[in-house]
Amino acid sequence: MKQSSTTFGSKFGLVAATVGSAVGLGNIWRFPAEVQANGGAAFLLVYILCICLLGIPVMMGEFALGRGGQGDPITVYRRLSPGKPWWITGLLGVLASFTILSFYMVVAGWTLEYLISSITGSLYEHVAGTADGSNAQFAQRMSEYVASPVRPVLFTIALILINAFVLIRGVQKGIEKMSNLLMPVLFVLLLIFCCVSLSLPGAAEGLNFFLNPDFSKINGRVFLDALGQAFFSLSLGMGTLITYSSYFPKDTRLGRTAVTVSMLDLLVAFMMGLVIFPAVMSFGLQGESFEGATLVFVTLPEVFAGMPLTRLWSILFFLLLLVAAVTSTVSLGEVAVACLHDHFNFSRTKAVLTVMAPLLVVSPLCSLSNGVLSHITIAGQTLFDFMDNFSTNILLPVGALLMCVYLGWFAPKGFLRRELTNDGTCRTFWSAASQILLRWVAPVLILLILVSRYL
Ligand code: PHE
Numbered sequence: 047m048k049q050s051s052t053t054f055g056s057k058f059g060l061v062a063a064t065v066g067s068a069v070g071l072g073n074i075w076r077f078p079a080e081v082q083a084n085g086g087a088a089f090l091l092v093y094i095l096c097i098c099l100l101g102i103p104v105m106m107g108e109f110a111l112g113r114g115g116q117g118d119p120i121t122v123y124r125r126l127s128p129g130k131p132w133w134i135t136g137l138l139g140v141l142a143s144f145t146i147l148s149f150y151m152v153v154a155g156w157t158l159e160y161l162i163s164s165i166t167g168s169l170y171e172h173v174a175g176t177a178d179g180s181n182a183q184f185a186q187r188m189s190e191y192v193a194s195p196v197r198p199v200l201f202t203i204a205l206i207l208i209n210a211f212v213l214i215r216g217v218q219k220g221i222e223k224m225s226n227l228l229m230p231v232l233f234v235l236l237l238i239f240c241c242v243s244l245s246l247p248g249a250a251e252g253l254n255f256f257l258n259p260d261f262s263k264i265n266g267r268v269f270l271d272a273l274g275q276a277f278f279s280l281s282l283g284m285g286t287l288i289t290y291s292s293y294f295p296k297d298t299r300l301g302r303t304a305v306t307v308s309m310l311d312l313l314v315a316f317m318m319g320l321v322i323f324p325a326v327m328s329f330g331l332q333g334e335s336f337e338g339a340t341l342v343f344v345t346l347p348e349v350f351a352g353m354p355l356t357r358l359w360s361i362l363f364f365l366l367l368l369v370a371a372v373t374s375t376v377s378l379g380e381v382a383v384a385c386l387h388d389h390f391n392f393s394r395t396k397a398v399l400t401v402m403a404p405l406l407v408v409s410p411l412c413s414l415s416n417g418v419l420s421h422i423t424i425a426g427q428t429l430f431d432f433m434d435n436f437s438t439n440i441l442l443p444v445g446a447l448l449m450c451v452y453l454g455w456f457a458p459k460g461f462l463r464r465e466l467t468n469d470g471t472c473r474t475f476w477s478a479a480s481q482i483l484l485r486w487v488a489p490v491l492i493l494l495i496l497v498s499r500y501l
């Protein structure tokens with residue numbers, strides 16, 4: 047097991063890379079869908095509570111493990127608790143990240159296809175300049191596209207190659223440089239969309255839905271959905287943040303960084319709400335489903351079709367989506383790459399190729415499972431859905447639960463405090479608070495998420 051000596055080159059780069067991992071499809075399409083399904087602003091409030099109670103402390107825990115243990119998730123547990131089976135928790139994380147990667151690459155490939163067809167204009171070819179009545183066309187296009195056997199597979203492969211390119215260049219020259227460039231682009235694009243959306247006629251109605259809480263809508267289900275969303279959105283529970291934080295310099299203030307990253311992730315989700323709800327209400331499309339891929343690949347193209355400068359908005363939006371997706375897939379890929387690098391002393395290039403090679407088989411299979419291979423099922427689900435549900439609903443919460451139990455009860459004495467206070471050189475409110483939250487609150491809440499799936 048090597049001692050990692052790689053670090054991020056700057057504080058900005060470190061935050062950009064970590065926010066890049068957190069901000070992804072989870073913020074852009076999952077969050078608005080959850081808000082719509084769970085009563086608007088009431089969900090938003092509960093979500094913020096979940097970020098503070100669960101998200102920030104668990105993120106701090108992951109940061110402490112990564113920076114303190116200096117390695118990939120498996121190495122970290124083996125180094126901190128040698129001879130104990132805790133490394134299995136790390137292994138679970140590596141498995142989860144690979145599983146998520148296999149279907150996330152497919153969706154990332156769709157965004158590239160939609161970006162290109164916005165540039166060429168073919169996405170809007172047969173649609174008149176109005177939102178009315180175009181739904182059926184966009185919906186049909188989407189369902190035909192994801193089920194077709196060639197193009198989605200090619201775009202998935204293209205995404206795998208882009209990821210391989212970034213990962214081979216390494217932590218500073220690949221991941222950090224990409225994040226330094228792309229994260230500001232993402233925020234600028236979002237800001238532009240917020241301005242456009244808020245200036246649409248009828249925007250107030252959308253804002254009202256998003257920002258006026260109706261407390262009667264809050265129930266147990268809303269809490270559980272908000273918890274699950276906080277988890278997925280902050281990239282918790284699968285070792286991504288452990289891996290990234292092993293590249294944090296020794297003087298990084300972990301508490302402060304976790305708060306910054308979580309708040310920026312929340313900000314992106316919030317801004318996405320400011321974009322989606324006014325736009326959708328202003329075009330009278332609120333009755334449509336926000337579920338899954340529909341919102342970004344059907345409803346939004348409808349909105350763009352009804353606006354002047356249709357193609358410009360469409361290009362910018364799918365660019366935004368692609369940026370968000372790529373910075374997340376790179377972070378997922380880095381988990382397994384770091385693992386091979388640490389354990390088997392693989393060179394970076396060899397490690398990246400070893401991770402990407404099986405992905406070149408599994409991801410296309412996931413893509414084909416939406417079409418020609420849809421008759422092959424695992425536990426009654428297509429391969430795509432199985433990978434999604436198994437990782438998000440099982441591997442991820444189980445991994446995070448074990449991590450909290452480890453940090454709260456079994457980690458070396460004083461480990462968390464030492465890491466969060468940088469060996470006692472800085473005082474932090476979070477050190478004491480996270481100890482309690484990780485010991486008592488987070489495990490109970492995560493267990494609830496897990497159990498809720500089976501109720
Ligand atoms: N947080 C990412 C999103 O919001 C998804 C992700 C999960 C990325 C886990 C890395 C690790 O889309």
